[in-house]
Amino acid sequence: MTITTLKTLFNTYKESALFGRYITLKNLDPILDKLQSKLKIDIIGHSVLKAPIHVIKLGNGPKRVLMWSQMHGNESTTTKAVFDFLNAAEDDLIAPILKHCTIAIVPMLNPDGAKQYTRLNANNVDLNRDAQALSQPESAVLNGFFKTFSPDYCFNLHGQRTIFSAGSTNNVATLSFLSPSVDKDRTLTRVRKQAMEIIAAINTNLQTVLPNQIGRYDDGFNDNCVGDAFQLKNVPTVLFEAGHYAEDYDREVVREFTFYALVTALDYVSKTNVSGDNYQSYFNIPENDKLxxxxxxxxxxxxxxxxxxxxxxxxxxxxxxxxxxxxxxxxxxxxxxxxxxxxxxxxxxxxxxxxxxxxxxxxxxxxxxxxxxxxxxx
Known part of the structure; x- marks a missing residue:
C-alpha cells in the first residue's frame, strides 16, 4: 500500500477523541461503545484493580494476527494508531486485509498502569518481564488469549523514549522494530526470519517518509519478555516501538507513522506467503543507540x-x-x-x-x- 494511500486513510479515519500521551480506559470506553455495532468486542479478563481488558476482533481470513498495546501503561502512541486503523477498517481499501486475515487486538493490556501513567501494573510489576512467571492477572489474560486465538503472527506494540537514535547518528529513531531472539546465540530461526521479513517490508515502505529515522531494537535474548516468549512458541512476533519526532512530544506525528507501519505490516501479511526468505534487508536497518x-x-x-x-x-x-x-x-x-x-x-x-x-x-x-x-x- 502506497504512502499516498496510507496518508489518505489516516487523514480520513484518525480517531479525533484520542490526543496526546495520557490515554486511559476512560478515553477508550466511548470509542468502544461506538465500535460495538461494527466490530466484535469482548472482555477477556481484568486487571489487578478489576478494570476490564478488551479484545476487538475483525476480519474473517485464514491468517490470524494478534496485537496488543499499552502493556506499559505510559506507552500510548500505538493505542491511538490502533483506533485509527479500527476506524479505517470500514474502508474498501482495507477490505482485502480483512478478507485474508482475522485480527484480534487488545488495545490496552495494562489499564491500571495507563491510569497512573506508569510502565508497571498496579502491583509494580513490569508485564514485559512476566512472560514465564505469569504472576500478574494481565499476563495471564494475554497468555490465555494467545492460546485460545492461536495466532499465526503477533504484533507487540510499544513506545520508546526520546533518547534513541537510529544508529550512531544524529537521526532520531522515530520508529524502531525487532524480531526477538529465541536463544542467547540469537540464532536465525525460520520464525525469526519471518518476523524480519515483515519488518523489512515496513522499512522499505516508510523510508520514503522517514529516511534514516527507523531503527532496529537490541535483540538480546530474555524469555521473560513477551515477544521473546511468543517467538519461542514458533509464532513470528514483531516488536513495534513508537519513538520521537521533532517537536512532537504529544506523539501525534509519530502516531501517523505508526498507523502507516501497522497497515503496511497487515497488508504485507495479507498478500504474501511470509516464508522468511526475504529477511536480509532487515539487517540494513541501523541498530538503536542512545545518543x-x-x-x-x-x-x-x-x-x-x-x-x-x-x-x-x-x-x-x-x-x-x-x-x-x-x-x-x-x-x-x-x-x-x-x-x-x-x-x-x-x-x-x-x-x-x-x-x-x-x-x-x-x-x-x-x-x-x-x-x-x-x-x-x-
Missing part, C-alpha cells in the same frame, strides 16, 4: 568550566495532566550526544533561576544564561 537528550545547553560556563549541559524531560502526571519537566542529567565534555533542542550559551555562565550554581538533578523550565532567564522548553 539524544531532550535539551542540550552547549558551551555553558559552569563553576569555571565549559560543559554541554544534558537535560532530559521527566514525564509526570499531576492532576490528570501530563507535565514535561526538564531535569539536568549530565555535564558533558564531548560532542558525542545530540539534543532535540540545542541552546548555545556561547561560553556564558549558566545558573539556576535562583542565581545558584547549576547542578545535576536541577529541575525547572528555566535557567539563567548571563543573568537572563531562558526557557528550556520553548
Amino acid at each position: 539524544f537528550y531532550d535539551v542540550i545547553v552547549k558551551n555553558a560556563l559552569v563553576n569555571g568550566n565549559i560543559y554541554n549541559i544534558a537535560i532530559q524531560f521527566q514525564e509526570r502526571l499531576v492532576d490528570d495532566s501530563l507535565l514535561f519537566i526538564p531535569k539536568v542529567e549530565r555535564f558533558l565534555t564531548n560532542e558525542r550526544f545530540f539534543g532535540h533542542k540545542v541552546i548555545n550559551a556561547s561560553n556564558l555562565e549558566v545558573k539556576t533561576v535562583k542565581d545558584e550554581e547549576i547542578y545535576i538533578g536541577y529541575e525547572n523550565d528555566f535557567v539563567l544564561i548571563n543573568n537572563e532567564k531562558k526557557s528550556l522548553k520553548s
